[in-house]
Amino acid sequence: MEHNPAIREQAVLLLRRGVTNRAVAENLGVPRGTVGWWRHQDRKSRGETYEPLTDCPRCTGLDLDRPTYAYLLGLYLGDGHIISKYKQHHLSIFCDATWVGLIDAAEEAMHLVMRIPRVSRRQRQGCVEVQSHSTHWTCLFPQHGPGKKHERRIALEGWQQEIVDAHPWAFLRGLIHSDGCRVTNWTVRNGKRYEYPRYFFTNKSDDIRKLCTDTLTKVGVRWTVLARGSDPFNVSVARKDCVALMDAHIGPKY
Known part of the structure; x- marks a missing residue:
């Protein structure tokens, strides 16, 4: 026209x-x-080269909200991925549609880590995809790469590990909110039914599970590994004092 x-x-x-x-x-x-x-x-x-504005902390030297980044890192390692190709650049976190608080928290975390990129929600079957659009998410999550995360090596860079060491509970909260849960188990002893709370973190990646268990150990939480069939995908926290510690810092999803 x-x-x-x-x-x-x-x-x-x-x-x-x-x-x-x-x-x-x-x-x-x-x-x-x-x-x-x-x-x-x-x-x-006019020979003008377009450079989109960015507030990427890795590229600009701006302060990084470290506790929020630790939480977002946990979400990314659990249920996140980055698309980075021609005309498509965004970080996505997939959240169960029933956890409205988690969806809000994921959106807020993306916004606090980088304020300039547009953040949006996309309704999918049974879940909500929270997206933040920027080419610079790969700067903040260098674990991005081809293929599924559990099919390739996942290791934190030194600056990421420093943040996790400084804010371990924020990192664990992100992991539990993405690929974990708090459940109530029960057992029968001497004819009586006993109920007790328990935390699980489930992930196919040996590297990501180790990041979880290493961090749990550092904060004084005892854990065990439960196999799903022959696969040790489940990290379990069931000791009463450790569950209480997890409740104080993480709590159930909402």
């Missing part, structure tokens, strides 16, 4: 003044895609 040259000229002037594509499109009654193309052509004609 051809547009009046005067409208295009007006749009370009507004764009050069810093008006957003959306605002220009709404004011002039032009599709946003067309406005974006005009912006691109104008920059190209």
Whole structure:
């Protein structure tokens, strides 16, 4: 569709003044895609290279919210992944749709770690995908790579390990909120039924489970490994004092 040259000229002037594509499109009654193309052509004609704004702490030297990052790292290692390819760059955390508080917490964590990228939610069958759109999430999560996380080596870099060591409970909270749970088990002794709470963390990656158990050990929580069939995928915390410690710092999902 051809547009009046005067409208295009007006749009370009507004764009050069810093008006957003959306605002220009709404004011002039032009599709946003067309406005974006005009912006691109104008920059190209002036030899201007577009560099999107970023507040990535690794690239800009800005302060990183370390406790929040530790939590988000746990979420990422559990139920997160990064898409980084042409015109698609975002961090996704998948949350069970029933855990409304977890969905809010994931969105808030993304926003606090980097405030500039757009954060959105996408409803999927039985879950909600929380997305934050930026090419710089790979800077903060260098564990990103091809294939599933449990099929490749996962190791923290030195700066990440320093954050986890400084904020172990935030990291554990992220792991439990993603791939863990607090349940009530029961058993029968001397004809009486006894109930007791228990925490589980379940992940197919040996490396990620070790990150979990190493951190549990550092905070004084005793754990065991329970096999699923012949696979030792489940980390269990069942001792009364350790469950109480987990409750004080993590608690059940909500």
